[in-house]
Amino acid sequence: MNLQRQELTLSTGSQVLYEYDPETDLLEIIFHQSKATAAVELTESIVLRFNWETSQPLSLSFLSISHLIEPGEYGEVHFQLLTDEWPIEAKSKVLAMLRQPPLNEFLSLSSYTPANSHQVIPLTTIKDPRLSLLVA
Amino acid sequence: MHKWYTRDRDGHEIYLTEERWQHIVEGHPELQEHLEDILKAVQRGRRKQQPRDPHAYVYRWPCDSLPSPFNGILVSVVFRFEEQPDGGMIPNNFIVTAWGIMMRP
Numbered sequence: 001m002n003l004q005r006q007e008l009t010l011s012t013g014s015q016v017l018y019e020y021d022p023e024t025d026l027l028e029i030i031f032h033q034s035k036a037t038a039a040v041e042l043t044e045s046i047v048l049r050f051n052w053e054t055s056q057p058l059s060l061s062f063l064s065i066s067h068l069i070e071p072g073e074y075g076e077v078h079f080q081l082l083t084d085e086w087p088i089e090a091k092s093k094v095l096a097m098l099r100q101p102p103l104n105e106f107l108s109l110s111s112y113t114p115a116n117s118h119q120v121i122p123l124t125t126i127k128d129p130r131l132s133l134l135v136a
Numbered sequence: 137m138h139k140w141y142t143r144d145r146d147g148h149e150i151y152l153t154e155e156r157w158q159h160i161v162e163g164h165p166e167l168q169e170h171l172e173d174i175l176k177a178v179q180r181g182r183r184k185q186q187p188r189d190p191h192a193y194v195y196r197w198p199c200d201s202l203p204s205p206f207n208g209i210l211v212s213v214v215f216r217f218e219e220q221p222d223g224g225m226i227p228n229n230f231i232v233t234a235w236g237i238m239m240r241p
Contacts, residue, residue: 021232024232040237045188051188085239090205109172
């Protein structure tokens with residue numbers, strides 16, 4: 001394994017570690033090196049590890065990151081949040097984390113309601129432009 | 137370097153290297169005692185292709201031996217081919233990493 005590691009400072013002043021594996025295109029953003037007590041698949045390609053008691057995010061993993069940040073035909077790509085896969089007791093906790101630093105520096109939330117439907121589909125977008133530089 | 141070999145439900149041979157296992161344990165220490173469960177997740181889990189990368193898959197498997205609230209394992213696997221000296225190609229499928237996750241029962 002030939003991991004590329006880089007420390008970066010967030011707008012809040014806190015330091016995070018970027019760890020990129022070019023062989024497998026896996027990017028992990030590590031907020032705190034600690035044993036997780038919970039984790040969810042945010043999307044089919046993004047995993048969040050966190051501390052269940054304190055709601056502190058520990059890491060975000062992006063599978064096939066270079067594909068995820070490629071713009072689509074219509075611009076930036078949105079990914080469906082897998083809220084139906086999360087245990088009910090985790091949903092509000094995870095959504096609250098996503099709305100706050102440090103996670104909202106990397107992901108933004110949105111939603112889509114198809115025509116003739118009352119169903120709201122929760123979405124997220126990868127928004128940190130530094131990611132494309134890191135995996136270039 | 138030591139490698140653990142297993143097969144998924146479709147018969148694909150997939151391996152985990154000692155180096156990647158050590159990286160899993162260092163990065164996701166909650167899986168420290170769960171090497172066998174990671175291999176079982178590949179053997180028995182549901183495989184899903186990554187939406188934007190046809191060579192990358194995840195295997196998802198409910199696992200009740202993890203500490204609560206974890207109740208599942210997610211394993212990232214890449215499917216590759218390796219060129220042989222005679223020019224032939226053989227599969228080279230390996231585990232990238234794994235996570236303990238919370239799944240809706």
